[in-house]
Each structure stands twice: as structure tokens, then as C-alpha cells.
Amino acid sequence: MINGGVSFWYASTAIPRRRAPLPGDAEADVCIVGGGFTGLWTAYYLKRARPELEVVVLEREFAGYGASGRNGGWLSSAFNGSRPAMAARHGEAAVIALSRAMQETVDEVLGVCEAEGIVADQLKRGMLTVARNPAQAARLAAGLPAVRRWLPDGEDDVVALTRDEVAARVHVEGGLSGWFTPHAARVQPAKLVQGLAAAVERLGVRIYEQTAVRAIEPGRAVADSGAVVRARHVLMCLEGFTPGIEGQKRTWLPLNSAMVATAPLDDATWAQVGWTGAELLGDGAHAYMYAQRTADGRIALGGRGVPYRFGSKTDRDGVTQQQTIDQLVGIVRDMFGPALREVPIEHAWCGVLGVPRDWSPTVALDPATGIGMAGGYVGNGVATTNLAGRTLRDLVLGADTELTRLPWVGKAARRWEPEPLRWIGSRLVYGLYRAADRREMEAGTARTSRLATVASALSGRHD
Numbered sequence: 001m002i003n004g005g006v007s008f009w010y011a012s013t014a015i016p017r018r019r020a021p022l023p024g025d026a027e028a029d030v031c032i033v034g035g036g037f038t039g040l041w042t043a044y045y046l047k048r049a050r051p052e053l054e055v056v057v058l059e060r061e062f063a064g065y066g067a068s069g070r071n072g073g074w075l076s077s078a079f080n081g082s083r084p085a086m087a088a089r090h091g092e093a094a095v096i097a098l099s100r101a102m103q104e105t106v107d108e109v110l111g112v113c114e115a116e117g118i119v120a121d122q123l124k125r126g127m128l129t130v131a132r133n134p135a136q137a138a139r140l141a142a143g144l145p146a147v148r149r150w151l152p153d154g155e156d157d158v159v160a161l162t163r164d165e166v167a168a169r170v171h172v173e174g175g176l177s178g179w180f181t182p183h184a185a186r187v188q189p190a191k192l193v194q195g196l197a198a199a200v201e202r203l204g205v206r207i208y209e210q211t212a213v214r215a216i217e218p219g220r221a222v223a224d225s226g227a228v229v230r231a232r233h234v235l236m237c238l239e240g241f242t243p244g245i246e247g248q249k250r251t252w253l254p255l256n257s258a259m260v261a262t263a264p265l266d267d268a269t270w271a272q273v274g275w276t277g278a279e280l281l282g283d284g285a286h287a288y289m290y291a292q293r294t295a296d297g298r299i300a301l302g303g304r305g306v307p308y309r310f311g312s313k314t315d316r317d318g319v320t321q322q323q324t325i326d327q328l329v330g331i332v333r334d335m336f337g338p339a340l341r342e343v344p345i346e347h348a349w350c351g352v353l354g355v356p357r358d359w360s361p362t363v364a365l366d367p368a369t370g371i372g373m374a375g376g377y378v379g380n381g382v383a384t385t386n387l388a389g390r391t392l393r394d395l396v397l398g399a400d401t402e403l404t405r406l407p408w409v410g411k412a413a414r415r416w417e418p419e420p421l422r423w424i425g426s427r428l429v430y431g432l433y434r435a436a437d438r439r440e441m442e443a444g445t446a447r448t449s450r451l452a453t454v455a456s457a458l459s460g461r462h463d
Contacts, residue, residue, distance in 0.1 A: 001345055004319035007070040008261040008300065008347035009190035016194055018062045021210040022227050028056040028206075030396060031221045031229045033213045033245075034237035035059030036068035037381060038374050040196045041389025042235060044112075047203035049393055055205045056229055058221060060212040060241070064193030067239055070318060070351035071382060072259060072290045072302045074280050075109055076127055076184035077102040080378040081360030081408070083150040090407040092150075098406050100152045103183045105383045108390075109192075110185060118195030120187045121295035127184035127280040130166055130175050132335075135440035135448050136284030137176040144179070157181060170275040172283075173337040184280050186292045189382065215246045218369040233365070233396050236373040237388075239381065240352030243312040250415040251356075252376050253422065254312050258320045258350035259302035260328045261294070262343050270297070272339035286433035286452045289331050290379075299340070301332050305350065308426035311419055320350035353379050358413040359461045363388045365395035372396065376413075429459045 005011050030046060032039040035057050043055050059065070079102050087095045106124070113122055131137035141160075148154035161169075161178040169180075201207060215222040216236050221229045236245065240254035265273070275281070278293040291301040305324025309315075325348045332340055356362065356376035361384060365372035372395060374388035375381075391403045403409075416422050436449035443449075455461075 002347045003325070004317045004349055005347075006065065006318045007190065007349045007351070008259070009069055009073075009188055011347060012188075012296070013190055013194070016062055016064075019207050019209040022058060022208040022223055022225070022229070024227050026056060026227070026229045028054040028229060028231040030055045030233045030235065031231035032057045032235045032237055033216060033221050034239070034241070035063035035197070035207060035209065036066050036237065036239060037193060037196070037385035038239065038388050039235070039237035040193065040200050041386050042237060042374075042392045043200045043205045044196065044203065045390050045393040046396060047200070047205055049397060051204070056231070057200070057205060057207045058211045058213050058223065058229065059207065059209045062209045063197040063207055064190060066241060067351045067353050067381065068193040068385075069190040070259070070349060071189050072300065073187045073189050073292050073382070074127070074184065074290060074380070075106055075122070075187045075382045076280060076380065077106055077181070077383060078380045079361070079384060080380055081358070086407045094405070094407045095150050096152055097402070098408065099150055101387060101403065101406060102383060103152070103157070105387045106183055106185055109383060109386050112199075113192070113195070116195065116199040118192060118199065120189075120192035120195060122185055122187045122192075123278055123295075124185035125277045125279045126180055126182040127282065128161075128166070128169060129179040129282045129284060130170070130172050131177045131284045132172065132174040133441050134176065134444055134446040138446035139448060140177060140179060140284050157183065167274075169277055169279065170281060171273055171337075171339070172335055180279070186278060186280060187382065188295065213245065216371060218371060231370075233370045233372060235392060235396075236371070237375065239354040239375040239377065241314065242354055242375065249312060250418065250422075252354040253308065253416050253426065254314055254352035255355045255378075255426070256305060256307055256309065256315070256350055257302055257353055257379060258305040258324045258328060258348065259300055260325060260332065260345050261300040261347040262298045262332065262340070263346050264297040265299070265343060269339050269343065273336055283335075285437045286455070287430060287437055289335070299332065299336070301328060301335075303328055303331060304430055307430040308423060310423045312422070314352050315350050318349035318351060320348055324348075324350065353377065353381065356413040357416050357460060359459070360408070360411065360413065361388075362408055362411040362413070363391045363395075364410045364412075365392065425458065429455045432458075
């Protein structure tokens with residue numbers, strides 16, 4: 001089994017040849033720090049809107065090295081954050097408008113892929129959430145009205161599934177009920193981000209790789225080498241790597257997420273698993289899993305594992321802990337039962353995602369300083385990054401649009417606690433969530449474990 005190598009997605013294609021680093025001081029209209037989805041989408045839409053703009057992207061490793069090339073390939077309309085809290089500040093109509101924008105974003109990404117000739121194994125078949133014990137089933141049933149309240153088309157946007165309806169789609173051990181939403185698609189994320197980087201370059205954007213940035217200041221980005229890019233607008237698009245910028249150590253928590261990929265399943269095994277629709281697949285656990293059926297017939301499945309490294313440290317090239325691998329392999333075996341007991345696991349990897357203190361993403365631009373930022377997607381960034389890129393475009397161009405009026409624009413959250421409180425808190429919260437999942441599975445009752453309630457209160461997470 002391979003551990004690391006950035007991700008299985010790159011192992012199945014290739015690690016791209018690195019572009020040249022920033023050769024020295026430079027000037028631009030817009031300097032984007034971070035060559036992942038957020039930065040690349042922003043560059044793409046800026047150049048499409050204003051071809052004459054000089055746009056520079058600075059990337060520490062290579063474009064798509066971080067979460068953009070390691071995630072679960074969930075291009076979905078899911079958006080983290082408390083809807084009631086957003087509605088209290090902006091009104092219910094604004095929250096529904098955000099939900100509609102996210103649904104439209106899924107199709108926007110697929111449309112760009114078609115227009116730019118990006119082949120990323122994209123397949124829009126929706127997303128399943130499956131309850132695997134009575135407590136999960138009770139939460140899904142109780143939560144459905146609240147979820148539908150904030151959606152444009154309620155009952156059509158999220159459909160409740162019975163045990164038999166779940167089983168007709170996928171054979172999950174202990175599956176009792178579920179939800180289905182059509183607003184989601186599978187992608188191979190490394191293919192998508194590399195295709196996007198190539199499209200951005202064709203538009204005339206300069207991408208400098210192997211260029212770490214240490215400071216972002218009004219009118220300039222300062223590289224570790226001492227080279228400076230001067231620009232009217234400097235946009236920080238670093239997600240889980242944001243703590244590496246001076247003064248940003250406690251802005252977002254770099255939360256670890258890890259994945260494993262099986263060997264390709266043969267026809268007989270797929271006949272036992274079902275999953276012929278290749279929908280995205282998640283469950284109703286507190287420490288939830290996420291999975292896709294890959295284009296080459298594997299199951300790629302992820303979860304949190306060891307949630308956080310002390311001092312906001314990040315992994316190197318996707319290498320993850322054996323403890324995390326064991327947890328994820330256990331989920332694969334438990335989820336799919338005898339059909340997957342003997343199927344080899346061929347790859348494991350991890351990455352970091354950005355988590356604001358209120359667990360809700362943001363996009364913002366300070367007109368006075370020209371400094372902007374977007375991120376904090378809490379694991380739902382494949383589509384949200386596209387919405388962020390289009391919104392940053394409008395903010396940079398000074399346009400008042402439907403996107404700039406959405407309720408996540410300009411939102412600020414308090415900073416995370418200093419160490420060791422961050423490390424203690426994150427380990428405690430996810431330890432409680434996993435313990436709650438174990439208790440619910442063992443008890444077989446419809447009651448949500450109090451441990452999960454405590455964990456949510458400690459974390460400030462309110463979905």
C-alpha cells in the first residue's frame with residue numbers, strides 16, 4: 001500500500017512538472033497567493049471578465065498540491081454554517097439565495113469543464129446520505145424539515161429514502177434510511193485542478209510555483225526568497241495553509257482529513273455492493289465518512305482520523321498516520337460488509353482543510369487595503385471555491401452583484417484559541433464524536449449520544 005505521494009488522484013495520473021518559481025520582484029494588477037481551486041477560479045474569472053488585467057498566482061509547491069488535489073471529489077451544493085444565524089443577520093431570503101447559488105455552482109463547474117475541455121471523470125448523479133443505526137435515522141428524519149426550509153425547492157432538493165430505497169441504490173451494512181439530493185457530482189479532483197490551471201495559463205495568467213509567501217501586506221506579497229509582488233489587490237487563497245502567513249496563525253484551524261482507496265473491484269464484488277448509479281455517498285455519523293465510486297471501479301473513502309497536529313502543522317506530501325489508516329479501513333469493511341472484507345487497500349493519503357472558529361466559510365475584500373481572502377470551507381470546498389472565485393472577481397472589479405450580496409460575503413469570525421488549547425480542544429471534540437458514534441452503534445436506540453451534544457457545544461459547530 002502506498003502512503004502519501006500527495007494523493008491517489010495524482011498516483012493515478014502523474015505529479016505535474018513544477019512551473020518555474022518567481023524570478024524576482026514583479027508587478028501585477030492582482031496577486032493571488034495560493035494555487036488551489038480558490039486561487040485558480042479567481043484568476044480564471046478575472047481574466048475572462050477583464051483580459052487586460054495582469055494576474056499573478058504564487059504557489060508554494062505546485063498548483064493543486066493541497067486540498068484541491070487530495071479531496072474526496074465531492075462537487076456538491078453542501079455549504080457549512082448555521083442557517084438560522086445567517087438568517088438572523090441577513091434574512092431568510094438571503095439564505096435561500098445562497099443555497100440556490102450553490103446548486104447553480106455545481107452546474108457552473110461542469111459547464112467550465114465542457115467549455116475548456118477538462119476531462120475530470122465528472123458524473124452528476126447526486127449524493128446519498130445513509131443512516132446506519134437508529135440514532136442516525138432519527139437525526140435524519142428530525143432534521144429534514146429544517147434542511148428543506150433553507151432550500152429553493154425543498155422536497156425536490158432533498159428526498160427522503162426508505163430502507164428499501166437505499167438498498168436499491170447501494171448495499172450498506174445496517175442501512176435503515178437516507179436522503180438523496182440531485183445537486184452533486186463526482187469528479188477526479190487532481191484532473192480538475194490541473195485542467196483548470198492549464199485553462200488559466202491559456203488566458204495569460206502567470207503561475208509561479210515553488211514560491212512560498214511569508215507575508216501579505218497592503219499592495220504587496222512577500223516571498224520567502226525576499227522577492228516582492230506589488231499589486232493593487234492581493235488575495236489570500238490558502239485554505240488550510242493560511243497559518244503559514246505572518247499574523248494568520250489563529251485565523252483558521254488546519255483540520256486533517258484522510259482517505260483510502262481500494263483496488264479496483266471486480267464485477268462480482270460490484271454486484272454485491274450495488275451502487276450502479278455512482279452517487280456520492282456519506283453517512284449520518286458525527287465523525288462522518290465520505291466516499292465515491294471512482295471511474296476505474298474503486299471505492300475511495302475518507303474521514304477525519306487524527307484531526308489536528310500541534311501548532312497548526314501540516315503533513316508532508318500526504319503521508320498519514322497508521323492509526324488513521326486503520327480507522328478508515330475499518331469503516332470500509334464495516335460499511336460494505338463481506339463484499340469488501342478481502343479487497344486490498346492500495347493507497348492512503350491525507351491533507352488539511354481550513355476551519356474558521358464558527359465553522360462557516362467566508363469571502364471578503366477590504367477596499368482600503370486591497371487585501372482579500374476566501375476559504376474556511378470545512379471540507380465542502382470543491383464547489384464553494386468556484387462561488388468564491390466568482391465573488392472575489394466581482395469584489396475586485398467593484399461590482400455590486402447578486403453574488404456580492406450573499407450572506408457569507410464579508411463575514412468575520414473570532415480567532416482560534418492559542419496552543420495548547422487548540423490541540424487539546426480539537427482532539428477532545430473528535431474523540432467525543434467518535435465515542436458518540438460507537439455508543440450509538442452499540443446501543444441500537446434512536447437517542448443521540450450526549451457525548452456528541454457536548455462535542456458540538458465545545459467546538460461551536462452548528463450545522
